[in-house]
Amino acid sequence: MAGTVAPGGGTVRLKGSDLTSAARAYRRHVAWLPQKLPTSRQLTAREYVAYLAWLKGGDRSAAWERAGTVLEQVGLADRSGRKTAKLSGGQLRRVGIVCALAHDARVILLDEPTAGLDPHQRTVFRDVLRKATGRIPVLMSTHDIADLADEANTVSLMNRGRILHHGATGSFLEHARPDAAPGRRAESAYSALMGLEGVG
Structure with missing residues (x-):
């Protein structure tokens, strides 16, 4: 591009x-x-x-x-x-x-x-x-999830050439765990979409 x-x-x-x-x-x-x-x-x-x-x-x-x-x-x-x-x-x-x-x-x-x-x-x-x-x-x-939450109107998440999410930042954050702290919602949403929830 x-x-x-x-x-x-x-x-x-x-x-x-x-x-x-x-x-x-x-x-x-x-x-x-x-x-x-x-x-x-x-x-x-x-x-x-x-x-x-x-x-x-x-x-x-x-x-x-x-x-x-x-x-x-x-x-x-x-x-x-x-x-x-x-x-x-x-x-x-x-x-x-x-x-x-x-x-x-x-x-x-x-x-x-x-x-x-x-x-x-x-x-x-x-x-x-x-x-x-x-x-x-x-x-x-x-790769800094904080950048997404603070700046983006639209978020696209790609993993190995495959689009896992594309849409408004709000729809991305909806993937966060309900108990995620306000400052960690983007990180939680990323983990959920990547299938990393519960991985230590």
């Missing part, structure tokens, strides 16, 4: 663009935040964001101006001149979101977005994501 690997079969479409027949147009509309954002010791945060916006088809000068604007939106204006290699994990996650906003993506793909973040960094990241993305659809892949 990120367009980094050609599909072995089937098709992936977004807003009329097909990953196989119109890959260039497709990639222009998709922003991808990998679990570990690749950095360049030679580029500052603003240079990095502007460079990726330019790679997505943006005008060079416009990409530079846009990079400054979106970095300010996520509270990184004071870090825009810092090398990406010297940013913290939480700051890098915000840079990843900024890269998506800088080229007007139509969908954002997040791969394990809170992995390696401490509780405070997770809270900051979620707040930034919520405010920055607005109406842009976000598709998140995660």
